[in-house]
Every structure is written in C-alpha cells, then in structure tokens.
Amino acid sequence: MAFREIEPQKALTFIEPGPVVLVTTFDGKKHNVMTLTWTCPVNFDNDFILATGPWNHSFRALTETKECVVCIPPPSLLRRAVLAGTVSGKDADKFSSLGFTAVGAKAVKACLIAECSACLECTVTDYLPEYSLLVIHCNRVVVNDDVDARICHAVGDGTFFADGEKFVYRDEMKDKLPPGL
Numbered sequence: 001m002a003f004r005e006i007e008p009q010k011a012l013t014f015i016e017p018g019p020v021v022l023v024t025t026f027d028g029k030k031h032n033v034m035t036l037t038w039t040c041p042v043n044f045d046n047d048f049i050l051a052t053g054p055w056n057h058s059f060r061a062l063t064e065t066k067e068c069v070v071c072i073p074p075p076s077l078l079r080r081a082v083l084a085g086t087v088s089g090k091d092a093d094k095f096s097s098l099g100f101t102a103v104g105a106k107a108v109k110a111c112l113i114a115e116c117s118a119c120l121e122c123t124v125t126d127y128l129p130e131y132s133l134l135v136i137h138c139n140r141v142v143v144n145d146d147v148d149a150r151i152c153h154a155v156g157d158g159t160f161f162a163d164g165e166k167f168v169y170r171d172e173m174k175d176k177l178p179p180g181l
C-alpha cells in the first residue's frame with residue numbers, strides 16, 4: 001500500500017508523543033537520513049523544533065536546502081533507526097547500508113521512507129544557534145496504513161519503548177483542541 005495524504009494539521013499528533021524520528025535530507029547529490037529524538041511542537045500551526053546542529057552532516061543540507069522529511073519508524077524498524085544515528089552520511093549511504101527505501105515526496109526534494117508509518121514533509125524556517133534549535137514547518141503529511149502505527153520512544157539511556165495503552169479524553173479537552181485535530 002502506498003502513502004496516502006492526510007490533513008496537515010494532524011502533523012502535531014505524530015510529534016507531540018515524543019517519537020524517535022528519522023529525518024531525511026537531500027543535498028542535491030545524495031539522500032541522507034539521521035535519527036532524532038529531541039523534537040517539540042511549539043504551536044497548533046504545524047511549527048516544530050528539532051534540536052540538532054553543525055556536528056551532524058545533515059545540518060548543512062537542512063540549513064542550505066531548508067527542507068526535510070520527518071519520518072516515524074515502527075518498532076520493527078527501531079534497531080535500524082538507532083543505527084542511522086550512529087553513522088554519518090558524510091562517509092556512508094545509509095539508505096543502502098540500512099535498507100531504507102526512498103520514495104519521492106511532493107512538497108520537498110528530501111524523500112519519504114517507505115518502511116515508516118508516517119512522513120511529514122517540512123521546510124526549515126529558522127535556526128536558533130544559542131540552543132542549536134531548528135524550527136521547521138510541516139506542509140504535507142502522509143501515512144501508510146499497512147505499517148504498524150505504534151510510535152517508538154527513547155528513554156535516553158539506550159533503551160526504548162513502543163506505544164502501549166491508549167486513553168481517550170477528547171471530550172474533556174474539547175475546548176483546547178483546534179478544529180481538525
């Protein structure tokens with residue numbers, strides 16, 4: 001099954017839970033991917049923060065092309081997602097070495113990853129060097145219904161867990177939820 005587009009305002013629902021993400025970039029020559037766990041929504045308008053900086057090879061493509069895709073790996077992809085965060089794209093083609101399948105995006109030149117459950121096509125809108133924070137804006141969201149939609153979370157010490165029990169308090173929160181969420 002291919003990716004299908006969903007409402008862009010749903011982007012928040014993938015970042016708010018604090019996922020392990022794979023961030024793809026394209027520098028004009030090569031696709032690259034890095035792992036990131038320090039992400040944060042900053043409003044309901046599809047703006048998000050990525051904590052990263054010039055020590056990563058991806059940073060140059062992020063700041064020069066001002067484009068990326070934030071992909072949500074399922075638990076079955078987690079080990080490879082972690083490995084993508086241990087090797088630099090400066091020296092390696094992580095798509096072929098880790099077996100990720102690049103799929104063309106629509107809003108950006110960076111690619112989707114076919115093995116991921118959701119991908120957020122984003123532009124880089126700002127960089128706050130004092131804290132090494134990139135501000136990104138999501139323009140398009142696609143999901144693959146055939147991929148396990150559980151999100152992986154990093155504890156921060158090399159251990160991880162996947163989504164477990166879900167609790168629904170939408171009625172209690174209805175005054176705080178903008179339309180479309």
Ligand SMILES: Cc1cc2nc3c(=O)[nH]c(=O)nc-3n(C[C@H](O)[C@H](O)[C@H](O)COP(=O)(O)O)c2cc1C
Nearest residue numbers: 034035036037038051052056057058085087088089
């Ligand atoms: C689980 C995990 C989480 C990571 N989270 C971040 C992060 O939030 N920010 C960051 O700058 N690097 C993070 N990294 C490190 C980068 O993914 C790593 O430096 C990677 O090799 C960068 O790839 P690149 O040089 O091809 O850009 C993380 C790595 C792992 C394994």
